[in-house]
Amino acid sequence: MxxxxxxxxxxxxxxxxxxxxxxxxxxxxxxxxxxxxxxxxxxxxxxxxxxxxxxxxxxxxxxxxxxxxxxxxxxxxxxxxxxxxxxxxxxxxxxxxxxxxxxxxxxxxxxDRSRMFANLKKIRAWIPIDGTYDLGPGPRIAERDRQEAYEFARCMTCGSCLEACPQVSEHSNFIGPAAIGQVRLFNSHPTGAMTKEERLEAISGADGVTSCGNAQNCVKACPKQIPLTEAIAEMNRDVTLYKFKQFFRGK
Amino acid sequence: MAVASPENKETTRAKGRLHDPYLWHRLHSASGIFPIGFFLIQHLIANSYALRGAGAYNTVIRVYGGLPFVAVLEVVLIYIPILYHSIYGIWITAYGQSNLTRYSYGRNWMYFMQRASGIIAFFYIGYHIWNTSLQKYFLLWQGNPNPEQAISYHAMALQMADPLHFWIQVVGIVAVVFHFTNGFWNFCIRWGLTISARSQRLNQYGCWGLFFIFAGMGIWSIVHLRADGMRAELTQTSSAAGMVR
Missing domain, CATH: 3.10.20.30 (Beta-grasp domain)
Structure with a gap:
């Protein structure tokens, strides 16, 4: 022995x-x-x-x-x-x-990772296709967009990015990189984009994308090499534009 | 069995614009570039007139000191933004939980350094404002006939001759400039200007370039002032010694 x-x-x-x-x-x-x-x-x-x-x-x-x-x-x-x-x-x-x-x-x-699943509900991580009548086929997805979307579709909600994030702690309820990546995914889908404001609104609070501190640990910790930091920067832009639009145009 | 899931207590619907956390956070980010960052660059350029000697430096001080509504400009463009940026920044720092020991990646170090340099900058700026601007008003209030003496080339040079003061300045300049240049990198992501990993990486090199330029500029100016200050001290002591003899 x-x-x-x-x-x-x-x-x-x-x-x-x-x-x-x-x-x-x-x-x-x-x-x-x-x-x-x-x-x-x-x-x-x-x-x-x-x-x-x-x-x-x-x-x-x-x-x-x-x-x-x-x-x-x-x-x-x-x-x-x-x-x-x-x-x-x-x-x-x-x-x-x-x-x-x-x-x-x-x-x-x-x-218990329920928090992550609750956040997916919060950001409406799905594509609404149900109606009281047949809505017909959706718009076509460009191949390039599909390839980009696939990277984000690999997220398995494992929690690695939240675990490595210095902004996620008991003092803060930051929804974390995974959920922001999913906003990027569903907003880039042609049918999902029809309700993109709802998702942007969901990540525009104190717990949303603005809580990111750019430590960029998430992208290193992600076992699926999802470009989370790119999604965060893009959602920063989209939420800001959405806020400007909402203020100046109203609605 | 399941532990109660902490559903987000906060509704993200804004409770009126002034309660919008997004607005306040963006204001923190924007104020770091304008007006604070712009002021910092202007301030470093103005101070580098020290390299041109006492005449040029004192002229610049007179020009800025003589700006119309200078007190209003100081309060609105400098004091209020810096105070807001600091207090909000300390609040952000308090909410973070640095984890360098587990994840010692380069950007994670920058995350930590951004917060550390911000705290150092906060105390340094307090010291610096007292030392230059406020002291003038203090002397004025005391009825000193020449309050401007607090911030002349000669006064600055003599202050720099003190090694403690000089090293506080060096640490302060490095911290402030780092906070600004690395903050600019953060700003570009926070406003969605640099989205791709490649653009973020290239911007990082650019920001380091800016850091060395501006920190070098500031340090060069104070090294020059210190050299002059030490010379002036030397002549003062030797002339004093002469009088004794």
């Missing part, structure tokens, strides 16, 4: 948002090409800490296991990322695992 390679993990645990947090250390045998989730699964098989104390299995969220759902997002060695797509070989040991700090903890590594 002594000459066998092992992986040491430190997991920050917490019964819920109100309970005190504590760390537990685990040691599991090394297998090549392991990712962080496979370590957690290994621990779950036999939840005994490094010093031999039996404990409960750590709780975390996972779903797709191929980096497209965003549910397994957590802090690994202090940095935000998807635990399904983060390889043990790329992390220095002991590997620390923490829940994201900008969302309420449900238990251990699982967090």
């Amino acid at each position: 002594s000459d066998q390679k092992t992986i040491v993990l430190k997991i920050k645990r917490r019964a819920d948002q109100e309970s005190p947090a504590y760390w537990e250390e685990f040691e599991i045998p090394y297998r090549p090409a392991m990712n962080v989730i496979s370590c957690l699964m290994e621990i779950r098989k036999n939840p005994v800490t490094r010093d031999g104390k039996a404990t409960s299995a750590p709780v975390w969220e996972m779903n797709c296991l191929e980096n497209v759902c965003g549910s397994c997002t957590m802090l690994m060695n202090g940095k935000v990322g998807q635990s399904c797509a983060t390889l043990v070989d790329n992390l220095t040991q002991p590997i620390s695992l923490e829940p994201m700090s900008k969302f309420p903890t449900i238990k251990d590594l699982a967090v």
